[in-house]
Amino acid sequence: MAGLSKRLQAGSLIEVVTAMVIISVVTSVTIIIYLNSMRSMASGREYQLESTALYYLQTYEQLTEEQQEGFVDDDGNEVTFETVETPWEGLEELVVVLTDSMDVYYIEERRLIFAKDEK
């Protein structure tokens, strides 16, 4: 044991500790970067889907009657529309619900439109 102790130089312990710190830091950074990228991807995906939903909301009037019932877009997202009554006469709340192809995100956006019998 004495021989072993002698072989363990003071600097070795520091090097081990330093190495452990570096490994911990690198591991932490890696985990954080991974989580961050996942989160970014997630929010980026969510943002993209929200933008898509808003686009469908704004172009609702240009859709065919069949599409206005609901459709699956080119990216595999399921798009449905529903209308809800509002306190304002002649106006309806148009709600677009977009469910992404992976069934992970469920986006809802809304705007006011004229009821069909009003315009």
Next chain:
Amino acid sequence: MKLPAVISGRLPAGALAYALFVSVISSIILSAIILGVYYHQIEYLDGRNGNRSLVNLSSAVNLSLAMEDLPYHVQQRFQLFENGDDSVSITRQPWGLWDVLKVQSETGRWQHQKHYLRGYQRDEKGESSLFLVDEGRPMSVSGKAKISGVAYLPKAGVRSAYVGRIGYMNDQLLYGKRRESTEEMPVLNKKRLKTLEDFARGNVRSLYPGVLQAADEDTIAFPFEYDQVLFRKAWNWELSDSLSGRIWLHARNKIRVKARAKLENVILTAPIVEIDSGFSGSLQVVATDTILIGKNVRLEYPSFLGLINKKPPATIFMETGVEVNGVILMTGNERLFRQRILAIPDGATVNGQIYCQGMAEVQGTINGHLTARKFLINTFSGVYENYVFNTQLDAAALHPEFVGGDLWFYRNRKEVMQWLD
């Protein structure tokens, strides 16, 4: 107590510095990542708020078209949906025959706004070609006159007749359905008429309380987004510059618009307004005595020629080649209607609606609707009352998306006439 050798031993001098260096680098990387995440989230939320604000603005426009009228100049706030962060506001301001609507939406740091000119859809009668007051006499058609579309005529009906030696040249007396008119002119919307009277009088403080902008001699464009009105008055105005936006010029005597003037959306009010031959632009005129329009003048949609006459005689006179796109109003004391004349000669065209509480001396083309108290033809061979001579009246020729005012024959369905931003 003796410490173990590994602890009590001496450390290499660079070890601590090395550990500190690694720690600092790690901290910087971590901070950068945390900041990255933070800013990414902010950007994401900001972008989403921007998009949502734009969608809310379109909701606000629809809301401003659907709801009953708000008082002028009062900014009314609305919560669009139940989630509580979709706030919009609407403000209504008078601008001649129409209203300017300002709609705003606010989400996060984003604020979007739009101004537009709002008009009204025509009702069933407004979509007809003619409404002629029933004075117990038939209407006579002569020359190349052609009335197409639904026509509201006196019970005595319509007949062909000669003006001088010229007889009626078409096969049918009426190219459309005939319905009975009434003995009275349609009643004008009192609120709008009062607004127009205030414009005619130059009563800016009544129409724009607290938002009067001092006149600036050099201003030639005054955007509607300023919310104020640029009001200037003089004895006479002679216009040859470019003027656009919320500019209102009032003269106590006369306004003359020269051919080279470039006017867009401005309001001119005076007893007499003259527009020189060759002028082209969009404007609203509210006069009390006379409106004279020279040859080949083109008034773009939406233009308005209003003559609100208290002391007859009064005249709206157009020369040949004139094209008016919008609304023409001639009103005043009902009993003195014979002293007011609206003259639309052969070669002049009106695309829109006309209300004539006077004598309609119309030989030109009206694509749209004419409400008239009485027709008048003045030729070398004599003066003929209730004769339609050479007039081309066609309701279907008016653009289907034409939007008029809320004076007469309108539905309570509002429309965007023109975006002003």
